[in-house]
Amino acid sequence: MDIRIVSYLTSQMVFCLGAVYFIPWGISMYLQDRCSDVFFTCVFICNLVGGLLHHYGRFNKFSQNISNREGIATATFSWILCAALSGMPYWMTGVLDLSSSFFEGMSAVTTNGVTAIDSLQVLPRSILFWRGITHWLGGLGIIVIFISLLPRMSGGAFHLFVAEATGFNEDRLLPRLRSTARILFIIYLSLTLVEAVLLFICGMDLFDAVNHAMATVATAGFSTHDSGILYYDNPLIELVIFFFMILAGANFALYYKAYHRGWRVLWGDEEFRYFLYFVFATSCVVSLSVFWGTEEGIWNSIRHGFFMVASFSSTTGFVSANYEQWPPIAKLALVLLYFTGGCAGSTAGGIKIARFVVLVRMTLVELKRVLHPKMLFSVKFEGKPLTIAVLAQISRFFFLYVISIVVLSILFAATGVSLTEAIFGVMACISSCGAAFGGIGLDGEFVHISSAGKMVLTLAMLLGRLEIYTVLVMLRKEFWRLNSRW
Numbered sequence: 001m002d003i004r005i006v007s008y009l010t011s012q013m014v015f016c017l018g019a020v021y022f023i024p025w026g027i028s029m030y031l032q033d034r035c036s037d038v039f040f041t042c043v044f045i046c047n048l049v050g051g052l053l054h055h056y057g058r059f060n061k062f063s064q065n066i067s068n069r070e071g072i073a074t075a076t077f078s079w080i081l082c083a084a085l086s087g088m089p090y091w092m093t094g095v096l097d098l099s100s101s102f103f104e105g106m107s108a109v110t111t112n113g114v115t116a117i118d119s120l121q122v123l124p125r126s127i128l129f130w131r132g133i134t135h136w137l138g139g140l141g142i143i144v145i146f147i148s149l150l151p152r153m154s155g156g157a158f159h160l161f162v163a164e165a166t167g168f169n170e171d172r173l174l175p176r177l178r179s180t181a182r183i184l185f186i187i188y189l190s191l192t193l194v195e196a197v198l199l200f201i202c203g204m205d206l207f208d209a210v211n212h213a214m215a216t217v218a219t220a221g222f223s224t225h226d227s228g229i230l231y232y233d234n235p236l237i238e239l240v241i242f243f244f245m246i247l248a249g250a251n252f253a254l255y256y257k258a259y260h261r262g263w264r265v266l267w268g269d270e271e272f273r274y275f276l277y278f279v280f281a282t283s284c285v286v287s288l289s290v291f292w293g294t295e296e297g298i299w300n301s302i303r304h305g306f307f308m309v310a311s312f313s314s315t316t317g318f319v320s321a322n323y324e325q326w327p328p329i330a331k332l333a334l335v336l337l338y339f340t341g342g343c344a345g346s347t348a349g350g351i352k353i354a355r356f357v358v359l360v361r362m363t364l365v366e367l368k369r370v371l372h373p374k375m376l377f378s379v380k381f382e383g384k385p386l387t388i389a390v391l392a393q394i395s396r397f398f399f400l401y402v403i404s405i406v407v408l409s410i411l412f413a414a415t416g417v418s419l420t421e422a423i424f425g426v427m428a429c430i431s432s433c434g435a436a437f438g439g440i441g442l443d444g445e446f447v448h449i450s451s452a453g454k455m456v457l458t459l460a461m462l463l464g465r466l467e468i469y470t471v472l473v474m475l476r477k478e479f480w481r482l483n484s485r486w
Contacts, residue, residue, distance in 0.1 A: 006073045008057030011050045013078045017085055018046030023133060024089075028126035035126045038092045046085055069479055072470050079462060083109050086134045089127055090117070099451040104131075106458045109138035110465035111347060113221030113317040113434030116454065118447050120226050125207060128224050132211040138465075139218025139347040140188045140252075144181045187255050188347075192217045195244045202236040216244045219347045221317030221434050229318050235303060238320055242310050249275060249314035249342030270382050271343050271354045275313075278340065278353065283309040286330045293327030305330075312337035315349040317434030324437065331437060335424075338431040339401075349432025349464050351401055354381065355394050362391060400468050405430060408460050415453035425449075429457045430464035 025039035087105025090096040096104060100116040107114045108131060120128065196213035200206055208224050215222045225231035229238060250272050258265045266272055287305030290296055296304070304321040311318045312334045323331065341350015358381055365377045378385040405426055413422035420438035425446070428436035440446065446457065463471055473479060 002067075002070060003073075004056065004058040005070045006057070006077060007053045009070070009074045010078050010081060011053035011057055013074075013082060014046050014050035014053065014085065017082055018043050018050060020133065020137065021046060021130075024126045024130040027129055028124070031125055033124035033126055035089070035093060035124050038089050039126065039130075041092065042085070042088050045088065049081070049085065072473060072479075075466060076462075076471055076474060079106075079109060079466065083458075086130075089130055093124075093127065095123065095127070097451070099454055103446075103454040103458050105134070106461050107434075108134035108220070108222070110432060110461040111135050111138050111218045111220035111315075111349070112429055112432050112461045112464075113215075114429060114446050114457070114461075115222070116446055116449070120224060129207070129211065131222050132214045132224075135220035135222055136192070136214035136218045139214075139220060139248075140184060144184060183256050184252050187252050188217060191244065191247060195240065198240045199237060202240055203232070203234055204237065212241065213244075216241050216316060216318075217248050217347070219245065219248045219314045219316045219342070219349070219432070221311075223318070229307075229320050238303065238307050241318060242307050245310045245314040245316050245318070246276075246279065248316070249279075249310075249346050249348045251343045251345035252347075253345050271357070274357050275343050275353045279309055279313050282313070282333050282337065286326075286333050289327045289330040289333075293330070294325065308334065309337065312433055312435070313340060313348075314342050314346075315431055315433040317428075319435055323435075335427070335437070338427045338433060341431060349430075351398060355397065357381065358386065358391070358394050359398060362395070397468065400472070401430075404460075404463055404468060408456055408463075412453055412456045415450050415456065417449070417453060425453075425457060426460050429460035432461070432464050 021039050021043045025036055025043065028034075028036040028039055083106035084102055085105070086108055087096075087101035087103070090104050091098055091101035095101075096116055103114075103116050106112070113135070117123070192213045195216055196206075196209045199209035199212055204212065211222070211224050214220075221228075223229065223231070229241065232238075250266075251269070254266055254269055254272060283306040286309055287302045290305050291298055291301035294301075300321075304323075307318075307320045308323055310316075311320075323334065337350070339351050340356045341352050342348025344352045344354045358379060361379045361381075365379055368377055369375070379391060380386065405423075408426045408430065409422045412426055413419055417425065417440070418438065421436075421440040424437040425440050428434055440449075446454070449457070
């Protein structure tokens with residue numbers, strides 16, 4: 001691996017983040033909320049760090065290519081560094097200590113939605129907008145946005161895209177990767193603008209509408225109010241957010257195909273179809289259990305049941321009701337959504353619906369094989385049989401996902417939290433959902449967690465966002481050998 005290439009590419013990411021800092025700086029100057037000096041200092045620090053990395057780094061797009069290892073290292077280091085730099089305003093303003101600021105920054109860029117801030121109401125609007133824009137940038141992926149907006153580096157940019165992208169069946173819409181990334185970015189931006197307009201029409205002020213639109217499309221869940229969506233208690237606002245959470249949980253490449261080939265493409269996509277089936281079926285189970293097990297009427301049971309299922313399945317983490325008071329079957333259904341998540345190619349976290357469907361089909365095939373050991377069976381997805389390599393990859397990923405939850409839960413429990421808090425806290429972070437159970441993070445608030453606990457959860461966020469392999473592969477010795485290029 002050539003560390004100079006990684007250093008150069010990471011410097012470009014840091015320069016981009018420094019440029020984005022001018023947005024909250026301008027807002028602070030306009031509102032005169034006394035945070036302009038903080039944001040200007042952040043711009044200076046980003047440029048200083050970026051300049052040092054650029055000075056050491058070296059990359060010639062005409063004579064050098066980005067290998068798989070450089071793509072992995074750039075994705076991982078960029079996320080860690082951008083998380084640290086994104087958390088600077090919270091520390092500089094005295095809102096959070098240093099470890100909590102890093103935790104908040106990682107939560108933003110990984111679109112997790114958990115927060116260490118005790119009260120959002122007292123924060124300046126420029127700080128609140130910075131929280132919103134950082135998780136919006138992390139939604140589609142800093143790497144994807146980086147490729148789409150900057151000049152094409154070389155064919156090796158594919159490794160940057162793959163290192164950040166999620167799922168096992170990523171489609172390239174256009175022959176040129178940069179064109180693909182740019183199309184995805186335009187779709188992402190368009191959905192955000194449309195939702196912001198609709199939320200404004202439904203009663204939010206412009207600032208809240210833009211922030212919640214960014215949070216929804218990024219499936220992040222950051223709000224500008226301590227009580228989140230409960231602050232509004234508005235069915236129309238919840239309906240708009242519900243609709244866009246479903247859209248954000250689908251593969252963004254589908255919308256480009258639907259634009260050119262017709263909207264039937266959406267229903268023709270097997271993963272999206274199963275995603276809708278699963279959301280609808282789970283919503284019905286949750287709504288009925290809430291209706292029968294609480295004093296809620298049928299309308300509120302359906303309203304909150306469907307909203308919460310969409311929130312958990314898209315891993316957005318918005319909360320419209322106190323689900324801790326719901327019957328066990330409703331809470332168990334929501335816990336299942338930690339694993340399934342949204343579709344591959346979406347901004348959602350979790351294992352992804354495509355993998356979940358394939359795992360179920362693999363199980364059914366194995367049951368048939370027990371009865372008919374001499375027969376040959378194949379596992380199909382989208383009407384095509386999957387190779388042994390793909391099936392093995394999905395099985396290994398599921399195993400690593402579960403093992404990661406177990407190991408991280410043990411480490412988190414060692415920091416002094418209860419077993420229930422440890423398990424659900426880790427699951428909420430590794431799935432990028434944010435909302436948890438057992439008295440921890442009902443609204444994504446992890447204020448009382450120790451610094452050591454926050455570092456464990458920060459690792460869970462990073463593993464979940466980069467889908468485990470990208471981070472763990474860096475623990476192998478051969479990854480760092482200079483004389484080996486994959």
